[in-house]
Structures are given as C-alpha cells and as structure tokens.
Amino acid sequence: MGRDHQLFSCRLAIVAILTFARSVLGGTSLAHKPQMGWNAWNAFKATVNYTIVQDVMERFDTLGLKEVGYEYVLLDDGWASYNRTSDGYLQANATSFPKGIEALAQEVHAKGLKLGLYGDSGHYTCAWRPGSWGYEERDAQTFASWGVDYLKYDNCGGFQSLTEAPQVRFGAMKNALALSGRDIFYSVCGWGYQFPWHWGGDIGHSYRMSGDITTSFTNETECQCKTAYCLNTGYAGCSVLSIINKMKEISQYQTQGHWLDMDMLEVGNANFTLNQQQTHFAFWAALKSPLIIGADLSKLSNDSLGVLTNTAIISVNQDVLGEPVTYRKAQSKEGLFQVWAGNVEGGYVVLLLNEKSYPQTVFLSFASLGLGAPQQVIELWSEKTLQDANTFNGTLGSYQTHVFRVQT
Numbered sequence: 001m002g003r004d005h006q007l008f009s010c011r012l013a014i015v016a017i018l019t020f021a022r023s024v025l026g027g028t029s030l031a032h033k034p035q036m037g038w039n040a041w042n043a044f045k046a047t048v049n050y051t052i053v054q055d056v057m058e059r060f061d062t063l064g065l066k067e068v069g070y071e072y073v074l075l076d077d078g079w080a081s082y083n084r085t086s087d088g089y090l091q092a093n094a095t096s097f098p099k100g101i102e103a104l105a106q107e108v109h110a111k112g113l114k115l116g117l118y119g120d121s122g123h124y125t126c127a128w129r130p131g132s133w134g135y136e137e138r139d140a141q142t143f144a145s146w147g148v149d150y151l152k153y154d155n156c157g158g159f160q161s162l163t164e165a166p167q168v169r170f171g172a173m174k175n176a177l178a179l180s181g182r183d184i185f186y187s188v189c190g191w192g193y194q195f196p197w198h199w200g201g202d203i204g205h206s207y208r209m210s211g212d213i214t215t216s217f218t219n220e221t222e223c224q225c226k227t228a229y230c231l232n233t234g235y236a237g238c239s240v241l242s243i244i245n246k247m248k249e250i251s252q253y254q255t256q257g258h259w260l261d262m263d264m265l266e267v268g269n270a271n272f273t274l275n276q277q278q279t280h281f282a283f284w285a286a287l288k289s290p291l292i293i294g295a296d297l298s299k300l301s302n303d304s305l306g307v308l309t310n311t312a313i314i315s316v317n318q319d320v321l322g323e324p325v326t327y328r329k330a331q332s333k334e335g336l337f338q339v340w341a342g343n344v345e346g347g348y349v350v351l352l353l354n355e356k357s358y359p360q361t362v363f364l365s366f367a368s369l370g371l372g373a374p375q376q377v378i379e380l381w382s383e384k385t386l387q388d389a390n391t392f393n394g395t396l397g398s399y400q401t402h403v404f405r406v407q408t
C-alpha cells in the first residue's frame with residue numbers, strides 16, 4: 001500500500017471516529033454557552049399559537065432581544081394535537097398551528113432564529129398530549145424532518161415516568177436525537193429528580209435542577225423541596241429565592257456544555273420590584289443557567305426589558321470560561337446576606353445579595369475570596385467603579401443584588 005493511500009485511509013478513519021464521537025456526545029458544541037431564548041409556558045401555558053409566536057419573532061427584532069443574544073423561540077406544552085396521526089406520528093394542533101411546524105420552522109429560520117419544541121418521556125405530556133415513550137426514534141426523526149433545533153423533554157406522563165429511571169427515559173431520547181441526522185439541542189426537564197447534577201451532563205445539554213418556578217420571589221406555593229438533596233414528590237411552585245438557595249449545594253457540579261437549568265425566567269411576569277428582577281436575572285446569569293425569557297413580550301415594562309437586555313450581565317452568563325459562581329459561606333451571613341463568586345475571563349465576578357425585605361449595610365473584602373488581587377471593580381447594574389478596589393462597604397436595598405466584576 002502506497003504512503004498516500006495510507007494517509008488517505010488514516011484521514012478517513014479520523015473523520016469516521018469524529019463523526020461517531022459527535023453523535024454519541026450529542027453535539028455538545030451546540031451548548032458551548034448557556035442557551036438564550038423565549039419560551040411560551042410561563043406566560044401562555046398550553047394556549048400557545050401561531051399568532052403569539054409570530055408576534056414574538058417580530059419583537060425579538062424590535063425589542064433588541066436578538067441583538068443581545070436571544071436566539072431560540074420555544075413552544076412548550078400545547079403545540080401538539082391530542083392525537084397522533086392514524087399511522088402514529090406526532091402532529092401540530094391544527095387550530096393553533098394551521099400551517100404546521102415545518103412551515104413555522106422555515107419562518108423562524110428566515111428571521112435568523114431557531115425553533116424549539118416540547119415533548120415528554122412518558123406516555124403523555126403534563127397537558128395530556130402524546131408523550132414519546134416507545135416512540136423516541138420516530139419522534140426524533142419527525143422533529144429533524146421538520147427542521148426543529150431544540151427539544152425540551154419533560155417528566156410527566158403516566159406509568160413509565162414513575163417506574164423507569166430518568167436516566168433510561170431521558171437517555172432513550174438522547175440516543176434517538178443522535179440518530180436523527182440533525183443537531184438538536186437537548187434540554188432535559190426532570191425537575192431535579194434523582195439529582196441530575198450527578199448524571200444529567202452525560203445526557204442533556206442542560207437539565208432542570210428543581211420543580212417549576214412560580215411568580216413569587218420568596219414564598220413557595222407548592223414547592224415540596226427547599227433543598228437540592230430532597231426526595232421530592234412535588235414538581236412545581238418554587239420561588240426565585242428557593243431556587244437560588246438550592247444552587248448553594250450543587251452549582252459546582254455543572255460543566256461547560258451541560259448547564260444546570262434553573263427554569264424559565266419570571267422577569268416581566270410577576271409584580272417583582274426592580275431589585276427583585278435584577279436579583280433573579282443576575283443569579284440565573286452568574287450560575288450559568290439558560291436565559292429563557294418567560295414573559296409576554298407585548299406587555300414588558302421598560303424596567304423588565306432593561307433587565308433582560310443588560311449586556312454586562314449577559315456577558316457574565318456567556319463568558320468563555322463557562323464557570324458558575326459558587327456560594328461563599330465564610331463571607332455570607334446565613335439568612336441575611338449571601339456572597340457568591342467565580343472566575344470570568346480577566347478576573348472574577350462576585351454577587352452580593354440582601355435576602356431581606358429591609359436594607360442592610362454589608363462589608364466585603366474581595367481579597368478574602370481567594371480569587372486574586374483586585375485591580376478594578378465595577379458594579380454592573382449601576383455601572384459604577386468602586387473607589388477602593390479591595391473592599392465594598394455599603395447598603396443594599398430590599399432583595400437587592402450587587403454584581404461586582406473584578407479585574408485582576
């Protein structure tokens with residue numbers, strides 16, 4: 001065999017190995033940074049329809065959302081018909097999406113955006129549409145043939161979802177997507193059951209770590225689990241603060257390309273104060289959660305839009321290092337204020353949260369965090385540079401979070 005021929009065979013083998021590795025790993029390059037987009041569920045529940053989505057696509061441009069990095073338009077539960085076709089394929093709800101999903105995907109792509117759908121790992125979705133249990137390969141092929149770019153895959157759905165391990169159910173769809181021939185972002189929505197921060201990274205590009213968020217900042221409505229390691233039975237009604245608190249135990253487990261999903265944002269939905277909205281967004285950003293807007297974009301206030309499009313905070317989320325902040329117990333005061341910190345390119349970021357409804361004065365030494373000697377410190381919401389780069393000594397308002405970007 002000639003040398004050229006050997007080289008050629010060697011190259012072919014490398015290409016084959018890389019292609020295989022890519023399909024097995026599920027194309028993690030899709031998730032090099034946490035995903036950013038809009039999802040219909042928090043504001044519209046299962047009533048999502050074509051008119052709403054068309055309006056969302058327009059507003060991605062007019063509100064400047066696309067410009068700052070939001071790219072996915074995600075249909076949640078309710079997009080599908082209650083029945084499969086007579087030969088067993090998923091189909092869109094004909095009243096809400098009369099032109100079907102393939103035509104919608106083309107429109108979304110023409111706008112330079114990407115389209116996501118929702119499915120379930122059991123027999124049914126949470127709103128009783130057909131689940132994909134036993135139909136994984138067929139449904140993944142359908143999504144790919146329609147040009148879908150993203151799948152959120154849920155944990156409802158009857159018998160199998162309670163008896164089969166989530167690793168099996170979510171793993172089956174991972175394999176089916178890898179065989180579909182299309183790069184599809186895989187968002188695992190298992191509500192934190194069986195502690196996916198220890199295994200979810202092998203399956204999804206992102207994975208939910210808690211039951212559903214609700215429009216409450218501090219009070220749980222039905223959230224059963226106030227800690228991450230809780231053998232939970234409920235799946236919904238968790239406040240913004242309880243989701244942040246659960247991350248104290250687990251943020252260190254996520255790795256770049258496999259993000260812990262703290263759920264869709266409630267910025268713009270609830271009657272949150274500006275401080276609460278900034279705190280919500282800052283923690284989701286610095287903990288490297290996906291940034292998925294959950295609001296009705298036609299009703300966003302200027303304050304909410306300002307929070308969602310703050311490029312300094314977004315750049316913390318999309319930072320090249322992909323490192324989440326971790327809770328700093330030594331600098332925090334349990335139940336009063338919290339300090340979180342982690343590396344970003346060129347230095348580190350520090351979050352200081354007043355978790356009380358009244359103002360508090362706090363002192364913090366940056367050097368005590370052990371992340372390097374501070375040269376310059378900017379508080380990102382106010383855009384103010386601290387006079388003394390070594391310490392912060394000041395008052396935070398009710399539920400306010402300062403985000404310090406520390407240059408070293």
Ligand code: GLA
Nearest residue numbers: 041076077126127154189212
């Ligand atoms: C579950 C999920 C939510 C949403 C609904 C849809 O509760 O966790 O995010 O997708 O189902 O029914």
